[in-house]
Amino acid sequence: MIRHDEFQTFEIEFLRNEKLDLKKKFKILEALYKEAVALGVFPLRDSLEGLDVDIRIAKVVNSVSKDT
Numbered sequence: 001m002i003r004h005d006e007f008q009t010f011e012i013e014f015l016r017n018e019k020l021d022l023k024k025k026f027k028i029l030e031a032l033y034k035e036a037v038a039l040g041v042f043p044l045r046d047s048l049e050g051l052d053v054d055i056r057i058a059k060v061v062n063s064v065s066k067d068t
Contacts, residue, residue: 020028036042 033042
């Protein structure tokens, strides 16, 4: 029986070495979008919701000295 960590290592290596063409990538993206719509995540009710928080975080991050 394969242990969980061995399987996880195998899975990571497999995914790292797998090469996808553009068509497959778009199919994955479309499937993820459809799932998000089905879960009610998209379309956003208010696209600016949370923007103020993002701006405050950006200001704090940008104000930190780069020397530290």
